[in-house]
Amino acid sequence: MQELIKIWLNGPQDYQLGVEIYNRFGDNSFLKNMFAEGEDEYNSERLLEELKKLYSKTDELIKPQIVAKTIQEIPKRSEQKDAPVEVTEAIKQRKQLYFEARDAHSQLKALRSINDDETKEKRRQKAALILGDFDAIKPLWDLTNHYDEFGKLPEAKVITEEKKEYSMMPEKDLNALWEKNYKYAQKWKNDISKTEQLKARIEENNKIKTVLGDAFLYTKHRMPTISA
Known part of the structure; x- marks a missing residue:
């Protein structure tokens, strides 16, 4: 979630994508309904404010983990040359998905000023693609994190x-x-x-x-x- 919000905050801040992100991670139903009414000056400013709040919450949760890893200074097993092919493939796919999501987000900038129905649909599809990519990234992180911690792959599930x-x-x-x-x-x-x-x-x-x-x-x- 944090990485996705960070990309949005540092990019063109497309309204449609921002709404999709808040619908996914926000918990205020009143705001969700208000944002769904469409883009205007107030809604855009409020959406930015709420996503900054969500980012700050996740940042507070992640900081202790980062500090602990920095102190330990333990090289990641997943980055070693002898890592299993499943791990190296997960890292490769993860990078590809990050690139695709960032590319789709940058394309939203060119569409931001156009408000006809066809362009709005393109923006919606780009937003859905970005969210889908981040959904796909999570299990890849889960796999490599498991290998880093335990030195073995997760048990295979049928x-x-x-x-x-x-x-x-x-x-x-x-x-x-x-x-x-x-x-x-x-x-x-x-x-x-x-x-x-x-x-x-x-x-x-x-x-x-x-x-x-x-x-x-x-x-x-x-x-x-x-x-x-």
Whole structure:
């Protein structure tokens, strides 16, 4: 959360993305409804103020952890040459997602002054993409942090049906999740070591597409298939 808010505070501070971030991490329903009414001078200033507050809260929680790590001065296991391929791949993916999120955020600057419906939709999609990337970054950090602390990978978990209530999720979040799965599927389609992960992404996207129905946005995209 802190890194995402930091990017927003240091960037063009796109209103739509700021609202999406506050909807995700803020807890004041009155403010959420007020921000949803649209951008004006007061809402923009209040949104900036509230996101600064959220950033300060997370900063206070993280500082003690940073101090402790600085005192210890212990090199991270995940950065060593003998780290498992799963760890090095997680770091690689994490950096790629950070780059993609930052790039999408910088693109919002060019769209900020245009307020027609088409551009607003593009801004919304960019905001959803950024949030989706940060959702994908978290488990990658969890994996490398676990390896740094314990010197081994987390115990493998069998891929099971996650009890996600897709019907309860906003359409924009479902579309963003579908697009994220699609991007991973394109990366993994020719990698035999990613067959199980690819299969899981395909299955999830089939379910998401069924739930969305006419609200599905990526009608021209085709998920890869797995040969028998």
